[in-house]
Amino acid sequence: MPLSTVELLDDTNGLDAFDCGKPVLNAWLTGFARTNQARGFTRVLVVHDDGAVVGYYGLAPSVIQPNSAPRAIRTGRPPDPVPCLLIGQLAVDRRYAGQGIGSGLVKDALQRCIAGADIVGGRAIVVRAIDADAERYWQSWGFIAARDNPSVLMRSIQDVRLWLTDASH
Numbered sequence: 001m002p003l004s005t006v007e008l009l010d011d012t013n014g015l016d017a018f019d020c021g022k023p024v025l026n027a028w029l030t031g032f033a034r035t036n037q038a039r040g041f042t043r044v045l046v047v048h049d050d051g052a053v054v055g056y057y058g059l060a061p062s063v064i065q066p067n068s069a070p071r072a073i074r075t076g077r078p079p080d081p082v083p084c085l086l087i088g089q090l091a092v093d094r095r096y097a098g099q100g101i102g103s104g105l106v107k108d109a110l111q112r113c114i115a116g117a118d119i120v121g122g123r124a125i126v127v128r129a130i131d132a133d134a135e136r137y138w139q140s141w142g143f144i145a146a147r148d149n150p151s152v153l154m155r156s157i158q159d160v161r162l163w164l165t166d167a168s169h
């Protein structure tokens, strides 16, 4: 059976077999994804293989303090706090690594963030890297570390919008 497209997590998805190699991200999926989505804290988008989740990310509105934003995001006289969109988690099952699922999830997340920002505003997309490896991963997507926290990285909505309209992606 082919892998699904990126879909909203639902009650039929199997979560227990998921293993991305990072216990925190495995535990978040099994322990919090459903309840956090049901309570409106986050949207959870998944790719599944015959129902079993093999990749996911979490998306939510968020804010950052103006002083933590890199200069490219802090331009002008920003409000305090600065409205943003947060990709809170991203993980792919190890057995499915290297097949482009992670890139597909990131692109989907960026597109949803742009669509959301078109409706309600938002200055930047913010990510929370769980370790140095994840920091490097987000840097490879053009995200820049917050001034006060290397594990929080961001990229301006404007920049992502331009990047997505470039047909080569």
Ligand SMILES: CC(C)(COP(=O)(O)OP(=O)(O)OC[C@H]1O[C@@H](n2cnc3c(N)ncnc32)[C@H](O)[C@@H]1OP(=O)(O)O)[C@@H](O)C(=O)NCCC(=O)NCCS
Binding pocket: 020, 021, 022, 025, 089, 090, 091, 092, 093, 096, 097, 098, 099, 100, 101, 102, 103, 104, 128, 129, 130, 133, 134, 136, 137, 138, 140
């Ligand atoms: C990072 C992760 C989501 C990538 O998923 P994936 O489906 O294997 O990724 P893709 O197949 O789309 O892409 C693989 C590419 O990402 C690159 N990549 C993987 N991890 C990377 C890292 N830490 N830093 C930089 N690049 C990385 C690979 O080198 C590969 O590059 P290539 O396409 O040029 O060969 C996955 O390895 C994972 O779940 N890791 C554990 C959780 C994690 O660290 N999440 C990051 C955010 S919190």
